[in-house]
Amino acid sequence: MRCIEPGDPAYDQDRRIANARFDYRPRRICYCANAGDVREALQLARNEKLRVRIRSGGHQHEGMCSGNDVMVVDLSEIDNVDVDSNGMAWVGAGATLASVYSTVWGAGRLFPGGGCGDVRVGGLVQGGGWGPYSRLLGLTCDRLAAFRIVTAAGQQIEVHGTTTDPNHKLFWAVCGAGGGNFGVVTEFRFNLPRFDGVLTSFTATWNDLRYMGPVINDWRSHFPHDIELRLTSFCRASTVEAGSPDPAAVVAGFFVGNQPTLEKMVPSLLPNTWRYATKIEFSPIHEASALPDSRRGFQHFHYQPGPPATILRAVTEPAVTVAGPPTSTCDGVPYPHKVSSCFPVPTFGADAVRAIVDYLATSPSEPAARRYLSFHSMGGRMADPSRHQWSCFYYRDKPFLLQYQAWWADRNDDALTKRCMDWIRRFRESMKPHTEGSFINFPDRDLVPNPETPEGRKALLRQYYAVNFEPLMRTKGLYDPENFFDFEMGIPPEVATEPSDTAQS
Numbered sequence: 019m020r021c022i023e024p025g026d027p028a029y030d031q032d033r034r035i036a037n038a039r040f041d042y043r044p045r046r047i048c049y050c051a052n053a054g055d056v057r058e059a060l061q062l063a064r065n066e067k068l069r070v071r072i073r074s075g076g077h078q079h080e081g082m083c084s085g086n087d088v089m090v091v092d093l094s095e096i097d098n099v100d101v102d103s104n105g106m107a108w109v110g111a112g113a114t115l116a117s118v119y120s121t122v123w124g125a126g127r128l129f130p131g132g133g134c135g136d137v138r139v140g141g142l143v144q145g146g147g148w149g150p151y152s153r154l155l156g157l158t159c160d161r162l163a164a165f166r167i168v169t170a171a172g173q174q175i176e177v178h179g180t181t182t183d184p185n186h187k188l189f190w191a192v193c194g195a196g197g198g199n200f201g202v203v204t205e206f207r208f209n210l211p212r213f214d215g216v217l218t219s220f221t222a223t224w225n226d227l228r229y230m231g232p233v234i235n236d237w238r239s240h241f242p243h244d245i246e247l248r249l250t251s252f253c254r255a256s257t258v259e260a261g262s263p264d265p266a267a268v269v270a271g272f273f274v275g276n277q278p279t280l281e282k283m284v285p286s287l288l289p290n291t292w293r294y295a296t297k298i299e300f301s302p303i304h305e306a307s308a309l310p311d312s313r314r315g316f317q318h319f320h321y322q323p324g325p326p327a328t329i330l331r332a333v334t335e336p337a338v339t340v341a342g343p344p345t346s347t348c349d350g351v352p353y354p355h356k357v358s359s360c361f362p363v364p365t366f367g368a369d370a371v372r373a374i375v376d377y378l379a380t381s382p383s384e385p386a387a388r389r390y391l392s393f394h395s396m397g398g399r400m401a402d403p404s405r406h407q408w409s410c411f412y413y414r415d416k417p418f419l420l421q422y423q424a425w426w427a428d429r430n431d432d433a434l435t436k437r438c439m440d441w442i443r444r445f446r447e448s449m450k451p452h453t454e455g456s457f458i459n460f461p462d463r464d465l466v467p468n469p470e471t472p473e474g475r476k477a478l479l480r481q482y483y484a485v486n487f488e489p490l491m492r493t494k495g496l497y498d499p500e501n502f503f504d505f506e507m508g509i510p511p512e513v514a515t516e517p518s519d520t521a522q523s
């Protein structure tokens with residue numbers, strides 16, 4: 019096991035996480051190469067009375083894979099991707115999605131990962147995992163067959179998604195509760211379907227703000243209900259900044275099939291707005307593995323977040339004019355950001371869309387930020403009710419998921435940070451009549467008042483887990499009764515007590 023501490027030349031680089039809003043200084047960062055190292059790191063943390071944070075890729079949006087004066091147990095060196103001829107794959111928690119996609123595609127299989135090549139499997143799958151193949155294959159966790167985990171007691175167990183496995187409750191909890199709660203997962207075993215390598219993406223953009231509402235309405239009326247499982251899409255509506263590369267509206271998607279079929283299908287799914295699009299692109303992905311690493315996930319420029327280079331450098335180096343493609347966090351560049359998420363209530367309709375357009379259209383300009391709302395299509399295999407038995411992800415019957423995002427250029431600009439944070443909070447609050455719940459992979463710790471209190475935390479976590487929250491607390495009580503893996507949005511343990519002799523019947 020290799021550990022980095024303050025004073026080490028690598029410390030400042032190694033303590034970086036994907037959200038530059040946080041500037042944590044851990045006491046120690048321990049790079050684990052196997053389960054034995056993880057056990058050793060956990061024992062060291064106990065001996066030194068250090069709180070533990072677990073990190074695979076460091077992309078947790080609220081920075082909860084790190085902290086001040088903690089021990090970070092880092093899994094990035096456990097990054098194996100081993101696919102056998104039956105499509106069963108052991109994947110290390112520290113494998114990047116880019117490396118998983120390229121190895122798995124090379125083996126003629128499809129992996130239901132997320133949209134950003136830099137995100138790692140360890141965090142993605144435990145939060146459910148939404149991505150470009152979700153309607154066809156389900157969430158990332160829906161293709162999980164087993165995993166290996168080191169528990170708080172330092173025990174390594176292999177857990178299978180079968181009713182006969184004595185730890186099947188742990189399997190259910192790990193599939194969707196978000197990482198960091200139950201132990202350190204070192205490897206995941208996936209069951210991956212065959213893939214003939216034919217993949218096509220499309221992107222349509224509308225620059226004119228007048229089409230934002232009609233595009234959202236067209237998208238929500240057709241895409242999430244489309245019976246063609248092979249197409250997973252998103253729609254995005256942005257504030258329109260002078261000089262920004264973001265159009266008012268984008269609809270884009272990935273299709274596991276060929277371009278002629280997709281070209282025929284998509285216009286009919288946007289019957290009222292397709293002909294007004296500013297730009298339409300279809301791209302066959304013939305040589306998936308030849309793509310640059312960061313783009314192998316979801317090769318959509320518009321899906322990749324982060325301020326464009328033009329904005330970033332215009333702020334930090336006003337004399338420099340930058341040409342070329344925007345940088346993105348998917349290239350490993352951390353930007354300060356805040357996200358929030360929710361799901362539509364059944365009555366979500368045209369008035370909700372009007373509220374969205376009003377908010378975006380009247381937001382004061384913020385040239386050093388990118389701010390938008392994305393709709394991620396759900397349905398398809400994500401909606402399979404039989405998955406409830408194997409995954410605690412609650413909101414399976416929703417047609418789509420909403421994600422509010424603000425990314426800005428400079429974490430040292432306190433006023434900019436506050437404006438962006440407030441922008442997210444006000445947007446989310448304005449949508450309360452139309453939305454409910456939240457997605458743990460797009461977490462927001464500010465959904466309720468006083469989340470730092472025990473009651474506040476429970477109210478917060480109920481937003482994410484709904485009726486699954488109580489069973490999750492009981493599962494936590496079974497595997498981590500002393501709450502060794504506690505963190506700000508961690509599930510508190512509920513420890514079963516034996517009925518006492520004096521208990522009332």
Ligand SMILES: Cc1cc2nc3c(=O)[nH]c(=O)nc-3n(C[C@H](O)[C@H](O)[C@H](O)COP(=O)(O)OP(=O)(O)OC[C@H]3O[C@@H](n4cnc5c(N)ncnc54)[C@H](O)[C@@H]3O)c2cc1C
Nearest residue numbers: 074075076077078083132133138140141142148197198203
């Ligand atoms: C740029 C960007 C793009 C994203 N795109 C998508 C997307 O398309 N789809 C989607 O669903 N989500 C997406 N996310 C959210 C992302 O999936 C989650 O943040 C995910 O948890 C990140 O995993 P990680 O290992 O990279 O991050 P980490 O921060 O290392 O881990 C996330 C959480 O899991 C815990 N954890 C990590 N590894 C382990 C482990 N081995 N054992 C136990 N606990 C662990 C951490 O403590 C932390 O709480 C994106 C995030 C970013 C920043």
